[in-house]
Amino acid sequence: MLQPYTETELRDAQKNDIDLSTLIAWLSTDFSPSKQDLQMSSPFVRHLWQSKSQLEFRNSILYYFWDDAVAPRLLFITPRKLRQEMLHLCHDLHSAVHLGQDKTLAKLRLTVNWYGMTMDCKLYVSTCQICNRYKKTSEESQSRIENSLEDAHYIARENLKSTQKRLKQDYDLNLNFRKYCVGDIVLKLDTARKVGISPKLKAPWKGPYVVIEVKSPVLLKIKYRKREEVVHHDRLKLCIDKEIPLWLQRLRNDILGRVENKLEQNTNMDLEDLYLDILFSNENQNNQNDLNSLSESLTDGCNNDDPLFVSDSLTIGSKNERIILKSLHSLVDVPRNLDATFVYELSQNSPLPNHDDKNRDTCTLDNGSRRGQTGRRKKQMPSYLHDYVQ
Ligand SMILES: [Zn+2]
Incomplete structure (x- = not known):
């Protein structure tokens, strides 16, 4: 006391x-x-x-x-x-x-x-x-707090990883993956709401649209009349309506035709145009010489060390000579990402097209075979050559 x-x-x-x-x-x-x-x-x-x-x-x-x-x-x-x-x-x-x-x-x-x-x-x-x-010192308590925070962060990261994995598994289970192509007619999920209209009474699917471009495995560019938009494939489903509107059929045909032309142009158009330029822009007597000189320049001017321009020549029979051009980047303006192998046949002894011929729009390059008859598409003479042809 x-x-x-x-x-x-x-x-x-x-x-x-x-x-x-x-x-x-x-x-x-x-x-x-x-x-x-x-x-x-x-x-x-x-x-x-x-x-x-x-x-x-x-x-x-x-x-x-x-x-x-x-x-x-x-x-x-x-x-x-x-x-x-x-x-x-x-x-x-x-x-x-x-x-x-x-x-x-x-x-x-x-x-x-x-x-x-x-x-x-x-x-x-x-x-x-x-x-x-x-009593604990302030340093001890500080280090204890830091350790506990690090532990908490580690646990949170681990939980996030496991949650992400579980969510992805659930998503993949319910995933209805469908691969869409250009030209497919699809319906789009419409989640937009309008004031005064209950979403329960509104049709969830809108369309039909046509797929005009596949941007990635999950992203597609679709078109409705003149409006284009990019949507995720989860929001699309294939349209299997009995009746397809006429405008949509025309749009689809237009797109498919454009794609087909583009594919053919990528393979044949550039070199054909090069030859057509020579065939139609010179006199008849000079055509043969020009064609020969071009083929000679292709074979002689190549450099085997240059991977961009490699050529090879094969003699098939006695008349036809096939020139294999692995790259034409130095000749024509071809995008580098195209297939680098081009095979083109030409005949030095082939008859040159007559300008008076009614079928001059088809270019005869092979001996006895018309590309317009054997190929899928008739080769049209470029419009800029009309000024040179009488
Ligand atoms: Zn004390």
């Missing part, structure tokens, strides 16, 4: 203190110490003497007046022998619960004051045996 100090005990303790006794003597006798006296005294005395306006006696006990804006109060100027007890009371008691340095210091400042109280309090708390056994 703590016994409170009496005023006499406190007064005696101050008078017996080596520093406070000097100060009390100066203050009680109105002695004015010289500069040398102050220099010879302790820092505690000098500090109190400089703030002597805040010192006052109550029942012969020296106090320090703390002019606090909220709670002005008198602080007991503590002699040396009572300081450890004050620290013990403010830190070690069950009511003090071994608070930290700042809270212990705040509790001390409510009642007592001495020079160097802050440093003494920090030293006392930091060397407290119980605090050092039970």
Whole structure:
């Protein structure tokens, strides 16, 4: 059980203190110490003497007046022998619960004051045996928080991975993958809502559309009359209506025809145009020479080291010569991403087309075989050659 100090005990303790006794003597006798006296005294005395306006006696006990804006109060100027007890009371008691340095210091400042109280309090708390056994340092708690956060992130990442895998499995189970081609007639899922119309009463499928381009295995470009849009294949289904609108049939035929022409043009058109240019733009007597010179230039001008222009010649029978051009990039403006192998047959002894012939729109390049008859498509003479042909 703590016994409170009496005023006499406190007064005696101050008078017996080596520093406070000097100060009390100066203050009680109105002695004015010289500069040398102050220099010879302790820092505690000098500090109190400089703030002597805040010192006052109550029942012969020296106090320090703390002019606090909220709670002005008198602080007991503590002699040396009572300081450890004050620290013990403010830190070690069950009511003090071994608070930290700042809270212990705040509790001390409510009642007592001495020079160097802050440093003494920090030293006392930091060397407290119980605090050092039970309390964790800030570094430990910080590292513990960091570790727990890393663990939480790891668990979250693992859960995300497993969730993604499960969602993909569920999606793949219900996936009804259908490969659409250009020209397919499809219906599009219409998720747009209109104000005043319940989505339950609205037809979910809209169309029909026609597929005009396959951008990727899942993305398709579709067209409805003049409007084009890119949609995911999940939002499409094949249209199996009995009656297809006439405009859609025409659009589909147009697209399919364009695709077919494009495929043929990519393989044959460029080289044929090159030969047609020569055949129709020169005189009859020069045509043979030009054709020969072109074929010679193709075979002679090739560089075997150049992978872009490689040619080979095979003699089939005695009349026909087949020239195999593996690349024509240096001759005609062919996109590099096309098939780099081109096979073209030409005959040096083939009869050249007569300009007066009614069938001059079909180019005869093989001996005895008309490309217009054997091929899938009749070769039309380019319109820009009409000016040269009488
Ligand atoms: Zn403690």
